[in-house]
Amino acid sequence: MENLEFYILLLFVIVGALVAVETKNLLSAVICIGAAGFGGSLMFLFLRAPDIAITQIVVEVLALVILIRVTISRDKTFISGDWELVGVIFSVGFLLIIFLAGIKVFDSLPEFGSPSFVANSELQDTASQHYIEHGVNDTGAANIVTSVILDYRAYDTLGEATVLFTSIVGAVIILRKHSRTPLEIGS
Amino acid sequence: MKGMTVIVKTISSWVKMLVFLFGIYIILFGHITPGGGFAGGVILACSYVLIMLAFGREYAEENLSLKLASKLDCTGALIFIGIALIGFLYGGFSFFYNFIQQEYLADKDTAFHLISAGTIPLSNIAIGLKVGASLFLVLLLLSAFRLGESPEKEN
Numbered sequence: 053m054e055n056l057e058f059y060i061l062l063l064f065v066i067v068g069a070l071v072a073v074e075t076k077n078l079l080s081a082v083i084c085i086g087a088a089g090f091g092g093s094l095m096f097l098f099l100r101a102p103d104i105a106i107t108q109i110v111v112e113v114l115a116l117v118i119l120i121r122v123t124i125s126r127d128k129t130f131i132s133g134d135w136e137l138v139g140v141i142f143s144v145g146f147l148l149i150i151f152l153a154g155i156k157v158f159d160s161l162p163e164f165g166s167p168s169f170v171a172n173s174e175l176q177d178t179a180s181q182h183y184i185e186h187g188v189n190d191t192g193a194a195n196i197v198t199s200v201i202l203d204y205r206a207y208d209t210l211g212e213a214t215v216l217f218t219s220i221v222g223a224v225i226i227l228r229k230h231s232r233t234p235l236e237i238g239s
Numbered sequence: 240m241k242g243m244t245v246i247v248k249t250i251s252s253w254v255k256m257l258v259f260l261f262g263i264y265i266i267l268f269g270h271i272t273p274g275g276g277f278a279g280g281v282i283l284a285c286s287y288v289l290i291m292l293a294f295g296r297e298y299a300e301e302n303l304s305l306k307l308a309s310k311l312d313c314t315g316a317l318i319f320i321g322i323a324l325i326g327f328l329y330g331g332f333s334f335f336y337n338f339i340q341q342e343y344l345a346d347k348d349t350a351f352h353l354i355s356a357g358t359i360p361l362s363n364i365a366i367g368l369k370v371g372a373s374l375f376l377v378l379l380l381l382s383a384f385r386l387g388e389s390p391e392k393e394n
Contacts, residue, residue: 102273106265110281117288118378192340192349193270193356201275202359206335209362210323213369217316220373224309227380 055164058098065091079120086116103197243293251293258286266367270356276363280370287375296382308376315369322358322365 065088072084089112096105183200193199201209266279291299326336340357349355 103275103278106274107278107281110278110285114281114285114288114374114378117292118381121292121378121382188350191337191356191359192344193359194351195270195272197273198270198275198359198363199356202270202362203335203337206323206362209366210319210335213316213319213366216370216373217312220312220376223377223380227383
């Protein structure tokens with residue numbers, strides 16, 4: 053069985069996510085999410101996507117720090133309550149449907165590890181083929197991912213930056229200490 | 240929160256510059272090696288988060304205040320849009336036209352050099368500035384925010 057390490061990592065990520073959902077302690081749930089995220093970044097490395105792996109690992113570190121910081125200061129909420137039968141049946145049914153759809157989707161993907169964009173002769177004229185062949189000459193950047201992000205598809209990156217900017221503005225507005233005009237409640 | 244023990248403070252005062260330098264490296268070499276503006280910006284924010292966790296929020300806010308961080312955030316966004324607009328005016332009214340590469344570096348074989356790829360490193364620097372400042376801003380706000388203290392009570 054080839055790619056055994058990859059499947060062990062996959063199992064590790066799944067177990068980490070399940071423990072994070074099931075555990076009662078908030079702090080250990082946060083740590084389990086972090087472990088699952090680090091396993092995910094290792095899986096990106098196995099799939100030869102170092103750019104995504106670096107971004108995943110640094111975002112994971114920062115998100116983990118933020119979540120632990122938030123959790124420790126207010127670790128008072130515990131999940132309690134009984135299981136409701138109808139809700140459980142509905143969620144299991146939905147999960148089953150999504151699982152079956154996922155099997156369909158994975159069937160249509162190219163085989164694991166095969167460089168579909170280079171070897172496939174049907175895709176000779178597509179955009180990705182053009183990027184691989186002419187990327188260095190067109191943009192001068194040795195990293196093809198960067199040349200796509202910041203040259204061919206720079207407009208998308210502008211959209212991403214705008215989304216980030218908008219979310220920061222929202223956070224600043226919600227979390228600021230003093231409102232400019234005092235709220236009048238109940239008047 | 241006044242910070243952690245002496246051990247943590249000493250180690251983080253050594254490590255913080257290395258983390259910062261690594262972030263700058265990831266940003267500057269984004270067009271040659273894996274990485275780029277987003278990843279490097281998050282690493283820059285991580286170095287300030289380290290300072291904040293070790294020395295407390297007040298110390299980190301002395302180094303990089305809330306106002307300066309928001310100004311850096313806006314500066315990064317404006318530089319990025321400015322690069323796009325210069326390309327728009329320079330060649331053929333196409334947004335994000337890589338004018339430095341196409342006009343001045345097209346004949347020279349500059350791939351794998353640090354100074355290559357025209358506007359791509361400049362865009363990386365702008366995005367790194369923006370992402371780092373904005374993530375630091377979010378963490379600063381989240382650490383200043385306490386549940387149960389409504390803003391109206393303080394006024």
